[in-house]
Amino acid sequence: MTQWSGYFGLIFQGALVTIELTLMGSVLALIMAFLAGMGRLSRFFVLRALATAYIEFFRGTSIFVQLFFAYFVLPLLGLELTPLQAGVLALGLNVGAYAAEVVRGAVQSIGREQHEACIALNLGRWQGMRHVILPQAFLVMLPTFGNNAIELLKATSVVSLISLADLTFQAQVVRAQTGNTMVPFTTILIVYFILSLLISWGVRSLERRMARGLDGVRV
Amino acid sequence: MSASAPIIKVDAISKSFGAFKVLDGLSMQVMPREKLALIGPSGSGKTTILRILMTLERIDGGHIQIDGEQLYHMERNGQLLPADERHLARMRQKTGMVFQLFNLFPHKSVIDNVTLAPILTKGTPRAAAEKRAMELLDMVGMADKAKAMPAQLSGGQKQRVAIARALALQPKIMLFDEVTSALDPELVEEVLNVLWRLCAETDMTMLLVTHEMGFAHDFADRILFFDRGRIVEEGKPDEIFRNPKQERTQGFLKKIIAAGHRV
Numbered sequence: 001m002t003q004w005s006g007y008f009g010l011i012f013q014g015a016l017v018t019i020e021l022t023l024m025g026s027v028l029a030l031i032m033a034f035l036a037g038m039g040r041l042s043r044f045f046v047l048r049a050l051a052t053a054y055i056e057f058f059r060g061t062s063i064f065v066q067l068f069f070a071y072f073v074l075p076l077l078g079l080e081l082t083p084l085q086a087g088v089l090a091l092g093l094n095v096g097a098y099a100a101e102v103v104r105g106a107v108q109s110i111g112r113e114q115h116e117a118c119i120a121l122n123l124g125r126w127q128g129m130r131h132v133i134l135p136q137a138f139l140v141m142l143p144t145f146g147n148n149a150i151e152l153l154k155a156t157s158v159v160s161l162i163s164l165a166d167l168t169f170q171a172q173v174v175r176a177q178t179g180n181t182m183v184p185f186t187t188i189l190i191v192y193f194i195l196s197l198l199i200s201w202g203v204r205s206l207e208r209r210m211a212r213g214l215d216g217v218r219v
Numbered sequence: 220m221s222a223s224a225p226i227i228k229v230d231a232i233s234k235s236f237g238a239f240k241v242l243d244g245l246s247m248q249v250m251p252r253e254k255l256a257l258i259g260p261s262g263s264g265k266t267t268i269l270r271i272l273m274t275l276e277r278i279d280g281g282h283i284q285i286d287g288e289q290l291y292h293m294e295r296n297g298q299l300l301p302a303d304e305r306h307l308a309r310m311r312q313k314t315g316m317v318f319q320l321f322n323l324f325p326h327k328s329v330i331d332n333v334t335l336a337p338i339l340t341k342g343t344p345r346a347a348a349e350k351r352a353m354e355l356l357d358m359v360g361m362a363d364k365a366k367a368m369p370a371q372l373s374g375g376q377k378q379r380v381a382i383a384r385a386l387a388l389q390p391k392i393m394l395f396d397e398v399t400s401a402l403d404p405e406l407v408e409e410v411l412n413v414l415w416r417l418c419a420e421t422d423m424t425m426l427l428v429t430h431e432m433g434f435a436h437d438f439a440d441r442i443l444f445f446d447r448g449r450i451v452e453e454g455k456p457d458e459i460f461r462n463p464k465q466e467r468t469q470g471f472l473k474k475i476i477a478a479g480h481r482v
Binding site: 116119120121122124135136213214215 | 315320322323325328336371384385
């Protein structure tokens, strides 16, 4: 009879790594999403071109290859990264490229009349964006950001390939040590699912909080 | 600047949207404190001229002076150059605008709608901005809704807040673009009453695009009748409404009266 409690401890440690990766990757993705999304809307050609190149490149290449590039090729160019750093970098940049299009679409979905009110009130471009357009656009972005965060969570499993001890990595360790495939993989399947449910709930409650007052019912 | 100089001087401006010429060599002058009603069929250019004065549309040709200064041009070493964003921002301080569809910020409370621009553009401290906002909201009869969100208000209430919001920047010129057109008939009165109050309590210059002919007649010092991008006829309300000289003015007023509007 296998002593499972120790192995579940390993999987718990893996879960912590996965959560850490997801949080840090999401922060980077969010930053990249706003930089590139706003870049796409810039008046300046150079910024638009840079943002477009970033988005197309990171959407158009595989997350596996991006991760391997960050971990195995960047050191050859003089940039040594820990597995965690490489994982956060690859995940954040990859998901950020998708989320950048969410930012752009949401900002463009805010009606012309809001921009015109900003001009009539003499707000500068950035003031109007910061205080009027983005707060409204953010509400439009939120549900899709939730999807992006779940995508990112699921994509974290690829970091096991560069020996980062996340959930998937630990499940393989447990499998190798116990010879049991069913228990570790069923366990992490459930853990991934619970984590993604937590993200869904978190985003939905944030959405409800932010939408308060906009429909004229709740205040 | 002397009191007799026009506060708005529009000189031969033209504006096209694609192949459609909205304004065709339009010239007009407005004196300080004057109340002007712009009437005419839709597509005649009357809303476009307001939008141009608010810098929401650019002109293709001509010149505009506001308060003695070029709006779309800057004078540098005796030369007229196209205005940059800083010049436009400075010129916009003279003008406020109220829109047909209110354009309130839906994510901000009534009072935050009113205080946002003074705090951001003039650096007014929040407390002072809120005090001033409450005075303005009181003037438009909306002080008791200061904490409400726009979605909780009726159209007439929204429009009164929008007026207070524009007033908070203390413009010399107020532009009203069909401010009652989107309202249910029973809500029109409350907005028009606010305009009467502004007329009595401030010395702002006011330009109104309106389909409320009765109101235009009673309120305006002068009526401009627009058709196809030009001012076809202008004069005192009684002259225009009782005794229009131009055929197109007569035709327009006949249609409006047939549609049941009081003149």
